Amino acid sequence: MTAPAPSAALLAPWRIGVDVGGTFTDMVLRDAAGAVRIFKSPSVPADPSEGVLGVLRLAAQQLDITLTALLRDCALFVHGSTVATNTILEKKGATVGMLTTEGFRDSLEIRRGIRENQWDHRSPFPQVLVPRYLRLPVRGRIGADGAELAPVHVEDVDAAAKIFAEEGVESVAVCLFNSFLDGAHERAVGGQLAKSWNGKWVSLSSEVMPTMGEYERGSTAVVNAYVAPKVSSYLRALDEQLRQFGLPRSLLLLQSNGGAVSVDQVAARPVMLVLSGPAAGVGALKGCAAPGEKANLISMEIGGTSCDVMVMAKGDVPVTDELTIDGYHLTTPSVEIHTVGAGGGTIAWVDDAGLLHAGPQGAGARPGPAAYGLGGENPTVTDAQLVLGRLRPGPLAGGAVTLDADLARKAIETKLAKPLGLSVEEAAAGVIRLLEQNLLHAVERLSIERGHNPATFTLVAAGGAGPMHGVAVARALGSRRALLPRAAGAFCAMGMLQSDVRQDYLQVFLADLDKVESAALDAGFTQIEARAREALAGDGFGPNEVVIERLLDLRYDGQQWPVRVTLAASGFDAAAARHAFETEHQRLFGHIQPGGRIDITALRVVGRGRLDWTPPAARSPQTDAPKPRETRKVWIDPVTGWRDVPIYDGADLRPGCRLNGPLLVEERTTTAFVGPNDRLEVDERDDFLVHVGASAS
Template sequence: MISEHEAVPARPWRIGVDVGGTFTDMVMVDAGGRLAIFKVPSVPANPGEGVLNAVARAAEHFGMAVADLLEGCRLFVHGSTVATNTVLEGKGARVGLLTTEGFRDSLEIRRGIRENPWDHRTPYPPVLVPRRLRRPVRGRLDPQGTQVAALETADVADACRLFAEDGVESVAIGFFNSYIDPRHEHEAAEAVAAHWDGGWVSASADIAPTIGEYERTSTVVMNAYVAPRVVGYLRELNRRLRGMGLPVTLLMSQSNGGVVSVDQISERPVNLVLSGPAAGVGAMNLVANALGDDNLISMEIGGTSCDVALMSGGQVATTDALEIAGYHLAIPSVEIHTVGAGGGTIAGVDGAGMLFAGPKGAGARPGPACYGFGGEEPTVTDAQLVLGRLKPGAYAGGSVTLDGDLAREAIRTRIAEPLGLSVEDAAAGVIRLVEQHLLHAVERISVQRGFDPRRFTLVPAGGAGPLHGPTVAARLGARRVYVPRQAGAFCAMGLLQSDVRQDYVQVFMRTLDADVAGDAEAGFRALEARAAETLKAEGFEGETARFRRSLDLRYQGQQWDVRVDLPEGDAFDPADARALFEREYERQFGHIQPGGTIRMTALRIAGIGVLPPLEPARAEAATAAPRPRETRPVWFEDGWHDTAVYEGADLQPGHAVDGPAIVGEQTMTAIARPGDRIEVDAAGNFLIHLREGGGRT
């Protein structure tokens, strides 16, 4: 960690900035691998201001001009919530949709099922395109791509006149069977350009060329919905940074865990809906290298939410079935499960007299009551402060100050008195309830997907994650917890360890047998050629360009696919593909169909532009035993304990302390329960060994 008294860092350096719901995190790594972390409050009304404020804070810290700081940067990566918030807040563009005649209502019919069969009352989210702006167009391709009826461009022209009259800002095109042949969609896009003055046109075959009429249409509509808001924001931020001295273009984190330039993402901004959380994949790679263990579960808890991801054998699973705010998207994404449980999660008592926590959060402003920004609702952070786990005073790198009296007052009036409890017992109830939510979130991505969490190391991250990590891990049956020293800027760290990535897919409906090998190999090579062309335009070729193959498979007669990753560098072998499928199928479902017919449904290529790996500087080994800065009463599950409190800077590789203990770092606070043991590893991070039988107290 670069201290306030050190000299200007060694050029060149990398910068990663992740915008969260409460804080904007910036990580800067210089040529010597030294790290500096900066936190500033997010600016929800204009997230780009949070980015620039973080840059200004860093420049001030080093006594540099902003222009000098940016000029020395050779990699600037940004994780943004702009696309996500545009959807959640319903502030996207006014969209017009061109659809095949007879399919005008498929967007509103959705899948025609209730995903929760016991919930008949919760309404679906509003359809993003009202019916009058969903315009049918004559013309038809059959499932083999053969033209049954030519496209009627006159219908497109009529729709464009309506779009102009109705103030449409963005046009989406989603035609039946376009995944097999995009010619009608491209012809319609040309007609839109000729008859409509707007600048935003999205074709489903370019955005999500997959089977599934509803999913493909929903995805292209979402792309059209967010494009004018997101692309404008990114281009303006890139322009401002370049104008202030940044010599390289801004890179953006995508939902697939990779990064891409602003110019590339401008064509598919829907791929940014998980931009921030997906950056955690890069951070998990750093942890795996430092720990020597590539079976990890990350639990990143910020101010608003908790994002959980699982790495097995060094790989984080990806999916193209994503849901955000009730809208289904067919885009490549790392598998992340998100729940509304963060430091700013609001707790209270409902009308039935029951304690609740979440999903609503206090946000950056007013934030938790203890911030002193006018918030009156008690939050998880307020409860942590009442229970002694957090200390009054400067917090999150000095960006806010915690006021214990305000925290107690909020919990007293909103929880303790209505329930007839003491303030401390009320705060303890909030923590217990939130940790139960966290436990379910981790089980959702592990146990429910066929993984035994006892084989994994839990990696709690974010500013709030390490406060909950040991309890959640113990209840899972895990034996250890690994807390990165920079856990409070986990995703921002991950941005600097993420490669450039572009995903390509081709529908391929064939039986998996020996006869298909040649056609499948040709399909893979065609996708690789497209990926190579895109990577070359980004400056990656030769050794810096890699290609990962995967395949979607299912047993004959089944509806859902199982995706398998194929060995890199090998020609396609149907026998190997069958073996991989059966192994994954048995892991997920506990059985296989010996000799069963397997259907291929899609070929996939991930084009990877390999960036130089991040190599943080190693911390110096300990030369003397650590001493706590203070001892104070802290609540744990079994009651109150006098707890040793250490400054993170005082703990170095080789140190070990027994719980109960608290470690305060610049961007996070870690705890060890009574009976746990914290060791500082060679990378300077905190490995917590959990006590035997510590799942319940």
């Protein structure tokens, strides 16, 4: 990632990425020459748009231009929004009604009966988002072959509309049986609702996600209906505000699949935004790899509230349809991310039995860690780092907040050290060790448990807090390299500017892989490819700027969950598809069925609109040994204890620089900690690459 260059003049036009996090709203501006500026300001959870406008005003002020000028010369504005996720977590969505096929009224509440922990039979499922009295039946039936068995009764829709009006329903989800094969009945119901109900938010499951599986499709449609009024209104209002301030074209939103999409195209399917911010890690990881490199990378993006883990294997980040948010099942294309409550603002506490815990609760943007001086009294990971000398007292994140070491020490002493009978330093060290153990387990979840050997991967430690913990977690994993991006504090905002526009489409297609006719397969793909090309053309992409991928969902006969494989661009080859399926099946599950029947369950098309990317100008290499800014006492680990450690200014370290740890590197939006026996190198992309244990060998 390119180093921030705050002093150079801007070269228009530029691109802007804004990521709203739980603690900070991050903004990255990249101009036409590839130079990068990074800005951070506190988030405003009550109104995320204020956080967006706040960081834009801060950027305009620091760049000494008007907000209008900043937006007027912006050629691309990409936004990662947490509004959809927060609406679900905070239970602040719309009052939803639901129309189902007669006899299937309770499918939403029956669910699948699958529990994450098979030994836990007591924890209740979350309360359904549509109570039974608002789940109403409609007569009519589509058969298993897609043919109409009984016509839809529109009078049932009129009767339901009357109840919805009386009960104050704001949004309606429609999920009729077998509508993934033919959505004609759902479209008829939607048309009748438009006549008999005065609401405007209707989500048809066959349009939101036409997947096989009535519960999954219905649950996704319900969540879409639940978040649509708030999310779509927020996005359109923000887009209108930005346009009024001078933005020449509508903003783009980062989807859960890691690609961007326009406001108009996502407004009807806001459920696609539930992982909007973290999914930008896909674009950020691409920026960490050399052009064309099939890199093996594991990202650990640690912000103020949480840690998001993502794996890139051989240049690809897995995309899944199975997603659960706060216990609600969603079927929507999403990059595979594992999130845990572990960040700089994670609260440390002692339970009644005298055991130390770190998280999952966080201090948020306000009051934040005790060291912020904003009224917070609970000790956090940031407070512990400050007590151990790893963070410098004073301005943090470009001056967005100020760290007070005395307040941090007081919080740890009062809430942790005294109850545990430890010194303040011992208690702070315990917090760090416990958090890093939680981070280790989170990374293992998506690496070892998915059949990957982390020793063959580079751990990318990003987020404002990531470079403080990355080397220690890499060492525990057995990884030999840890990459600490120079722009780690705005990792996702940077990734938004490196993400293509993306459209995902699915069509159920049931056939035997070895017996399917290539012509039928091609006809199915061609049909949904046309939709992808049309959508991308609407976003302004010409034929030469569009890349289309064909994928198949495959499974063994009788197997429940499919495995997704990408087809070669040269055309369909059943033997090659079988080989790709068996290779992935072996990695995921440790076995295959030699010669077993493989069924096709769905066709998928991924359409990408390629955004041109100007490479940054290379920084001149290091010609002399950099001098540390200062030396201060830092707690290293239980074996080493306290030690005088050199502190380097990140701006003084250029490509080719090599330094042996222990050391600290202070950057504008993050601080990197390198332990003893490790060697830091500034690589050709101007990031900090740590060779774990290299200086001891």
